Amino acid sequence: MAQPENPPTLNELTHFALSLAELAAPMAMRWFRQEMDVESKADLSPVTAADRAIETAIRERITRSWPDHGIFGEEHGQENLNRKHVWVIDPIDGTRSFITGMPTFGTLIAHLIGGHPVVGVISMPATGERWLGVRGRPTLFDGTPCRSSGRRLAEARLYATSPDIFDEAGRAAFERVSARVLMRRFGGDCYSYGLLAAGHVDAVVEMGLQPYDYMALVPVVEGAGGVITDWQGRPLSLSSSGHVLATANPALHEEILPLLSD
Amino acid sequence: MAQPENPPTLNELTHFALSLAELAAPMAMRWFRQEMDVESKADLSPVTAADRAIETAIRERITRSWPDHGIFGEEHGQENLNRKHVWVIDPIDGTRSFITGMPTFGTLIAHLIGGHPVVGVISMPATGERWLGVRGRPTLFDGTPCRSSGRRLAEARLYATSPDIFDEAGRAAFERVSARVLMRRFGGDCYSYGLLAAGHVDAVVEMGLQPYDYMALVPVVEGAGGVITDWQGRPLSLSSSGHVLATANPALHEEILPLLSD
Numbered sequence: 001m002a003q004p005e006n007p008p009t010l011n012e013l014t015h016f017a018l019s020l021a022e023l024a025a026p027m028a029m030r031w032f033r034q035e036m037d038v039e040s041k042a043d044l045s046p047v048t049a050a051d052r053a054i055e056t057a058i059r060e061r062i063t064r065s066w067p068d069h070g071i072f073g074e075e076h077g078q079e080n081l082n083r084k085h086v087w088v089i090d091p092i093d094g095t096r097s098f099i100t101g102m103p104t105f106g107t108l109i110a111h112l113i114g115g116h117p118v119v120g121v122i123s124m125p126a127t128g129e130r131w132l133g134v135r136g137r138p139t140l141f142d143g144t145p146c147r148s149s150g151r152r153l154a155e156a157r158l159y160a161t162s163p164d165i166f167d168e169a170g171r172a173a174f175e176r177v178s179a180r181v182l183m184r185r186f187g188g189d190c191y192s193y194g195l196l197a198a199g200h201v202d203a204v205v206e207m208g209l210q211p212y213d214y215m216a217l218v219p220v221v222e223g224a225g226g227v228i229t230d231w232q233g234r235p236l237s238l239s240s241s242g243h244v245l246a247t248a249n250p251a252l253h254e255e256i257l258p259l260l261s262d
Numbered sequence: 263m264a265q266p267e268n269p270p271t272l273n274e275l276t277h278f279a280l281s282l283a284e285l286a287a288p289m290a291m292r293w294f295r296q297e298m299d300v301e302s303k304a305d306l307s308p309v310t311a312a313d314r315a316i317e318t319a320i321r322e323r324i325t326r327s328w329p330d331h332g333i334f335g336e337e338h339g340q341e342n343l344n345r346k347h348v349w350v351i352d353p354i355d356g357t358r359s360f361i362t363g364m365p366t367f368g369t370l371i372a373h374l375i376g377g378h379p380v381v382g383v384i385s386m387p388a389t390g391e392r393w394l395g396v397r398g399r400p401t402l403f404d405g406t407p408c409r410s411s412g413r414r415l416a417e418a419r420l421y422a423t424s425p426d427i428f429d430e431a432g433r434a435a436f437e438r439v440s441a442r443v444l445m446r447r448f449g450g451d452c453y454s455y456g457l458l459a460a461g462h463v464d465a466v467v468e469m470g471l472q473p474y475d476y477m478a479l480v481p482v483v484e485g486a487g488g489v490i491t492d493w494q495g496r497p498l499s500l501s502s503s504g505h506v507l508a509t510a511n512p513a514l515h516e517e518i519l520p521l522l523s524d
Contacts, residue, residue, distance in 0.1 A: 033462060096447045100419045101462030103365065103389060127365060127389070157362045162448055163425050185358045186424055187449020200295060200363030 021123035028125040054091035090212040094189030110215035120216035133219030148226040148248035156202035158184040159192040197224035227253040283385035290387040316353035352474040356451030372477035382478035395481030410488040410510035418464035421454040459486035489515040
């Protein structure tokens with residue numbers, strides 16, 4: 001009779017998540033700033049050969065090491081999401097950055113236990129930077145603990161990846177927040193959330209995100225002292241709406257949340 | 263009787279421009295991602311201590327080496343713009359990027375002879391990248407000649423720093439261009455123009471720029487095979503309107519120009 005496998009420890013999962021980021025980085029850089037075919041998916045977001053090749057390599061490594069774990073990736077879909085352990089991965093977050101030579105794209109790796117993200121990695125192959133979030137532990141930015149800011153609304157630096165991610169109501173909500181902050185800037189993808197964890201950005205307001213866009217962000221933001229929820233203040237899950245509010249601290253979250261549902 | 267100084271050669275001016283970029287880079291990095299006071303100018307663009315200190319250092323070096331040259335800087339204004347030789351400098355282009363920890367800010371150095379930009383440097387202190395444009399020579403990206411793309415409108419990747427830089431008519435013009443390209447992305451400042459020279463971005467459409475924002479871009483874009491003008495197709499000068507259209511090639515310029523004045 002087969003022995004049941006020992007459940008993986010949080011340390012094992014963390015090291016494995018980091019190894020996936022390390023697998024992805026040189027692959028991403030092999031394609032970065034090279035001529036490539038850019039296709040258009042139905043949603044018009046560009047998909048690159050790099051995206052698919054990286055996800056294939058990551059999935060193979062997961063399946064070899066943890067055959068009973070579920071996987072949810074951007075390019076190759078969902079497998080066994082009903083399992084206790086699930087990996088959620090975005091090989092290249094920020095494909096528009098990637099194909100225009102901007103170094104602000106990243107690889108996102110999340111591990112969920114019972115649907116809750118317990119490990120998150122934001123890896124930036126072009127800059128070599130990396131954020132690691134593990135539930136209950138301080139977030140590490142390039143190996144050093146980092147803290148998000150204590151700034152309040154009037155002094156906040158707000159980010160969204162693009163005004164084009166919002167529908168009409170969402171854009172109105174984003175404008176209400178924008179009117180109250182010190183400044184806003186567009187263009188960031190996952191990097192904005194890393195910069196939030198590191199204390200440089202104070203709020204990110206986005207919609208239309210998929211689980212592979214936001215799951216890895218949760219342990220990173222929370223472990224730095226920030227808050228990340230949907231626009232109703234609920235924890236992010238695999239079935240969230242894709243509306244995401246990340247703030248550098250709980251007080252700022254309380255200031256912004258009502259502006260989103262006005 | 264004082265001897266008239268020998269006029270500087272193009273090589274001397276080029277080396278001097280690069281030395282100014284090298285002076286600025288470590289200063290910028292000393293302030294980057296550090297806590298700092300952010301002030302608000304009348305136009306609400308944030309100004310940092312780094313901005314001012316770098317420009318002061320650059321101006322001192324110019325005045326020491328070339329006392330008869332004019333200087334136009336973002337922070338400390340204009341001196342002797344009627345001289346044959348004029349330096350136009352932006353110590354930190356992309357201050358919103360800078361103060362939010364984004365590595366996509368740059369230092370811009372231009373040298374004008376008789377009002378025409380003959381040397382341009384885009385220096386990215388946080389990524390270590392540098393573009394050098396010298397009139398009549400191929401643009402160098404990190405020391406290697408680079409070429410802008412041959413892409414046409416339907417396959418173009420379009421950039422603007424932010425939708426917030428446009429007035430209503432300008433925004434409408436930008437939307438007309440956006441509707442015809444493969445994709446658009448916001449958030450770039452001077453880096454977008456460097457990426458255009460390197461073949462990754464195909465068009466940048468902006469307005470509200472100042473001479474210190476665009477003068478250094480001209481030799482960089484032109485030396486890579488691109489075109490950079492105002493929205494009427496006229497060469498950029500110190501008295502331009504601040505509307506800038508940069509394209510990767512002349513054919514793309516001809517496609518976009520009529521969309522801007524529709």
